[in-house]
Amino acid sequence: MRFIIAVIRPHKLDDVRNALTPLGVDGMTVTEVKGFGRQRGHKQVYRGAEYNVDFTPKLKIEIAVTEELVVAAVTAIRDAAHTGHIGDGKVFVIDLVDAMRVRTGEIGPTAL
Amino acid sequence: MRFIIAVIRPHKLDDVRNALTPLGVDGMTVTEVKGFGRQRGHKQVYRGAEYNVDFTPKLKIEIAVTEELVVAAVTAIRDAAHTGHIGDGKVFVIDLVDAMRVRTGEIGPTAL
Amino acid sequence: MRFIIAVIRPHKLDDVRNALTPLGVDGMTVTEVKGFGRQRGHKQVYRGAEYNVDFTPKLKIEIAVTEELVVAAVTAIRDAAHTGHIGDGKVFVIDLVDAMRVRTGEIGPTAL
Amino acid sequence: MNAKTALAAGCFFFGILIATHAGAQEAASEVQESAFVFNTLFMLIMGMVVMFMGAGFCMLQAGLVRSKNAATICLKTISLYSVAGMMVWLVGYNLIYGVEAGGLLGAFKIWSASDVDMAGASHSAHSDWFFQMVLVATTASIVSGALAERIKLWPFLVFTAILTGLIYPIQASWVWGGGYLNAEWGFSDFAGSTLVHATGGWAAIAGAIVLGPRIGKYDKGRVCPMPGSNLPLATLGAFILWLGWFGFNGGSQLASGSFQDAGAISKIFVNTNVAASAGVLTTLVLTQLIYKKADLTIVLTGAIGGLVSITAEPLAPAIWQAVIIGAFGGVLVTVAVPILDKFKIDDVVGAIPAHLICGIWGTMIVPWSKVEASIIGQLVGVVMIGGFVFVLSFLVWVALKFTVGIRASAGNELLGLDKAALGLEAYPEFAPG
Amino acid sequence: MNAKTALAAGCFFFGILIATHAGAQEAASEVQESAFVFNTLFMLIMGMVVMFMGAGFCMLQAGLVRSKNAATICLKTISLYSVAGMMVWLVGYNLIYGVEAGGLLGAFKIWSASDVDMAGASHSAHSDWFFQMVLVATTASIVSGALAERIKLWPFLVFTAILTGLIYPIQASWVWGGGYLNAEWGFSDFAGSTLVHATGGWAAIAGAIVLGPRIGKYDKGRVCPMPGSNLPLATLGAFILWLGWFGFNGGSQLASGSFQDAGAISKIFVNTNVAASAGVLTTLVLTQLIYKKADLTIVLTGAIGGLVSITAEPLAPAIWQAVIIGAFGGVLVTVAVPILDKFKIDDVVGAIPAHLICGIWGTMIVPWSKVEASIIGQLVGVVMIGGFVFVLSFLVWVALKFTVGIRASAGNELLGLDKAALGLEAYPEFAPG
Amino acid sequence: MNAKTALAAGCFFFGILIATHAGAQEAASEVQESAFVFNTLFMLIMGMVVMFMGAGFCMLQAGLVRSKNAATICLKTISLYSVAGMMVWLVGYNLIYGVEAGGLLGAFKIWSASDVDMAGASHSAHSDWFFQMVLVATTASIVSGALAERIKLWPFLVFTAILTGLIYPIQASWVWGGGYLNAEWGFSDFAGSTLVHATGGWAAIAGAIVLGPRIGKYDKGRVCPMPGSNLPLATLGAFILWLGWFGFNGGSQLASGSFQDAGAISKIFVNTNVAASAGVLTTLVLTQLIYKKADLTIVLTGAIGGLVSITAEPLAPAIWQAVIIGAFGGVLVTVAVPILDKFKIDDVVGAIPAHLICGIWGTMIVPWSKVEASIIGQLVGVVMIGGFVFVLSFLVWVALKFTVGIRASAGNELLGLDKAALGLEAYPEFAPG
Ligand SMILES: Nc1ncnc2c1ncn2[C@@H]1O[C@H](COP(=O)(O)OP(=O)(O)O)[C@@H](O)[C@H]1O
């Protein structure tokens, strides 16, 4: 099993989710994050003082999937989240040792 | 060492924490997340237009533990977070390569 | 590749970022989290009832780096985030199986 | 003097007489018109200021509930004001003023203005209706705050209709309508410490008992605070209420077009203001001493407590007396807030300490500054109105409880009434925990 | 009677005459002074209350937009009020009142007060200017809400200048200035259901059509709600507007210093209040029945709808008529909100249902209670003003669109106007999604 | 004419005399009563509106601080209003008005109303006290905004007591009390550009210097903005202040019961409004030109700057002069905000540009429209009051600093004063960064 962590543009969430559902991914956890990357933040002015807000708001999506699904999932995320501009985000894949569904206590791939 | 990621119902936080403390887990990090899963979100009406809010608010708990503690910790989380209804959450276990306590610079299991 | 998860004091973010940039780390993702640890929360009074707010606001920083950079990065974080008082935070290192840049589809270390 | 001259002189005096008489009549009618206009405009303007207290209660309560119930309390506040407006028209007003002297029950009759000919009146009937109506709405607002975060919307509005249409008007008729308490006991309550505020407080405490505390408020004997979600809004609410109180107490003079009235209103403004200030400063100092932290939310309740305390008699006291009356209101509030928690009466916004307890205090202290009032008369009024309002409210709450139910389901309460009953969120973008 | 006595008597009567005359003059001037003061102060105080409606619109709209556009709507609201103040001075006022009887176009002239000698006037010219100005600002506020979240700041302010300097004043001159509609058709619009509210609504709907809906609002035929970010603020706004309406309708009596005027104002207050209450309760019940959820945001629009409905004639109706007028306003609002969505007219805050549709309803129902008004006269006024305002506004919007552009770029709209145009955030610390 | 007839005629004239005299007396007393009522109610209503400025300052400041200090500023605002109310009663009022003509120091005496017999007075003493008190509270509110986010609660309240009890009253006595500046220099400050606003500004700048900037505000020569946490609230605050200013400037006419007074108040309303509008539009255009972004927070300060500018003389200027006076206030604000940052004077909400700098400007420009005022007289007043207030405030701040300390510990400042001093959070559910 793998644990996919994707950082994407906020308004791409629905697209990404819609791209993943057909693959059989029916769970994910989303967090609002601040991204620092090559993408510059934006200039703000406050009472005459300019300053740079370095971060850009992003969403982080975490998805636990079975090994077979990883490539399809990552590809789906890429296609759905892609705009071609700096700030499109990144996808990280981590090994998932174990998983459990709290409701049933199921363990392993069936828990996903 | 293992890194446990548990997604639970928000009002179960205290129960989960109280279940873990006796095991010797005395650190954890909690994040407010949105969960998409089998649990449907809820219907909202706004000015006459119904729409579905797909996500449900969840809490994500991250706990670094030593290997021996993993099973006990996961079990404790399950017992504490369990209600038996859809949306109870999931627990993911990841391998933790290293850990460090910033204050002292300690490394490895003693840092947890 | 490694995935570094650092929990730090909120006002240390700029210091940590400034310490990492020279190393060649030019991306990171930051999340507002609540930390439960040895550091006690603070007492609050509300309408005559005292209660303990157990958590302390922390920032969680996630940084994907190449293997060579791990030690330098963790050391830099420690130096930058250190105050010597309880609540300084922790750093966790996880193995990163794969990474992809969404904009280009690049995979592996060049994606970081 | 000969006859002719006498005639001339007679003419003369008669002429003067006519002139004076005509002049006097004209002058009298002008004076009367001027007083009518003064009184009418005064009551409208003061009524308008009291109407704005609806916004004050709304902000205070929206600020002191958790965000998951903030939209619901807003809906309740604007709805209850609307219900009160209807009920006072349909039944309330004639229950208050249709009572016979010394009587106990007024008339059941839809109100309509009687002043087709305004020339004989001291002020327009419509202006009076308006002012009375906004007072009634105040009473209903008090209840909504205490029961927030767990009561169902519709049963609450049914209770509001009964409170504003029956309970309030009946007891108010005993005093302001010239009924029993006024006639037999000389009960004195200038602007309604008892009639408006304690009445709201009694209805609230009855509701709080029948309804029970919020889930998790009293856990294993401990009080678990549920901090208000937006204290700047709550502070705005307290400021608006303070402002509204000038209309509340000042307007209760009911007339403004003479030296005496204008002077009285001025004194009322000053006393009202210093009593509130004293309430603020007392709670500020006390919470600092007791808890080592100045508690903003208790200070806001302290301001209101000071205001309620002076409401029964804002005219008679000297300034220093008003200060003491308000300050002691602040003491009561500081003490009562945790005591209610001891009894597990969950009053979300502090309505009971501020309106009920300070309302009683304010009423009982009237004789200190007003010689016409008697302690016994005040006590009879406090007890009789308190008993009537509490018992009747309690019965209505119980009746509602065992018919339609008054309490949101546990699931809905945990989810928050906004999502459960309204299907929306007060602050949908700012994710609360 | 001999000559001498006759002389004496003559002297006597003459003397009485002088005395009476002098007395009458003095009395008259006193009465006149008193009425002048009453009227002037009344218009200032009511004008002040209407001015505060600026804050009401600001809060309502800031609460109903998404947080990424909240600061921009605040800036627009305070700026449009300022623009209105300038334009009414520079052109507007003399366009309204410089029209000749039965005419169509007033004078283009900067306004300055004519009342160097106030003794002949019913009230101070400055007080009149102030009251008229705040009415104009109201119209402009209506537009800003409907077009929120996507219109560019500066073109909006240019339109505001044209609306408050030309469009509003010209049509207002036809009625309140004694022009064509007043003289030829006896068109009756007491406080401006059509002149102020529908005018704002027509300008808003023209703008909404030219501007188009927000990105994502109508997606594949579905309506995708974009919930307001701060409903307690929106509720505060509705309360402030309700308060302001007493000034709006009451102040439109334009005089207060007599039995008749003071009585009329009182009745206006009562009718205004019950109409709003009825609007609230109707929308409350209807949304509960239709959607199974009481929708706070529609209830707020319902309050405003009730208020707009009674604005064309708040004096003549009996209370029960005012209740029905307001209640039907609530029905219209409930129905119109989703219908606008059907036509993909994206009205962020419900300005069109509340101000335009209820404005027309309120104007057309005037003859029910006011015998002097005719259905045909009302219809002519509604159509003529509606046509004029809509067409002219449409042309101005189109002209602006094809010159400077009126719509923020898609990128800026997605980013939020606050960051894009103001370089700041309304709530920088509370991370929105 | 024979003797008898002469007698008759004499009687006649005597009779007329009596009649006229009596009529005149009666009329005079009616006129006087009517004026008394007008004046008294006017000052109460205007005072009420000024009182509401407390809420305006509270919202403005709560919106412009970071959320971690928002509850504290709310507590300060309601507390300082209460302290002012006490101090004006205990010492302030008699310091202001107990001064002898041309004198420098009034009487130290608790105030109580002197008008047992109101028949001789122009308005009720209580109404005067109330109006003066709310002006004093305004001054104290100005200080609290500038020093926000780092000052300790209790030392701040001690300073407030000294400011409202001693510093303000003493300098006010020189002008409004008929003291030195009024008698010797004809210093003219109608509603308090200098006496109220600059005084608050001087006390604030003294405090800001002694207190130092917030940690991190000036980092390595760069200005690091700390954006206000809730701009809609700040905008609400500005609207409330604008509203309050009608009471502030209008009420300072102190009388309303005559053609002249009512006309004057009307003109004051118009000038006050256009000056604020001009301040808004100037800052709007300037910030757009300078920063390419219209800065809402500076625009809000611009509204206040325009208002302060016209406060010294809102009656004499023609409308176009009022526009220019207000507009230049807007220029000053736009320029002064970054200049203060150059000097590392950390003024959280822009109190110093708006109240101090525009206060001086408004005072110095008085002779332009008011011939009785002289530039030299104005200068002497500005300097003398400025020197007195600044030096005394500075000494008090220093004294407080070296005794109890005025600055929160660095840890508490970083944590936020809400948690540190109040033990609560303004928005506990909306996790700030
Ligand atoms: N090395 C990294 N570790 C963790 N998060 C990263 C890393 N690099 C980028 N990110 C996240 O991805 C987001 C997009 O990165 P950015 O460099 O702007 O994209 P791109 O590489 O497409 O230009 C960043 O805002 C950050 O949240």
Ligand SMILES: Nc1ncnc2c1ncn2[C@@H]1O[C@H](COP(=O)(O)OP(=O)(O)O)[C@@H](O)[C@H]1O
């Ligand atoms: N595959 C997954 N990857 C990441 N998070 C998941 C996954 N599946 C579920 N979750 C998280 O767990 C929460 C509960 O999931 P849900 O499917 O509703 O529970 P259950 O399986 O008990 O019905 C979801 O809201 C989501 O946050």
Ligand SMILES: Nc1ncnc2c1ncn2[C@@H]1O[C@H](COP(=O)(O)OP(=O)(O)O)[C@@H](O)[C@H]1O
């Ligand atoms: N075992 C753990 N797993 C996850 N997060 C932890 C763990 N221990 C500590 N943390 C995080 O680190 C933060 C600092 O921990 P704390 O124990 O206060 O530091 P220290 O060890 O330096 O005293 C905590 O608030 C929590 O967010």
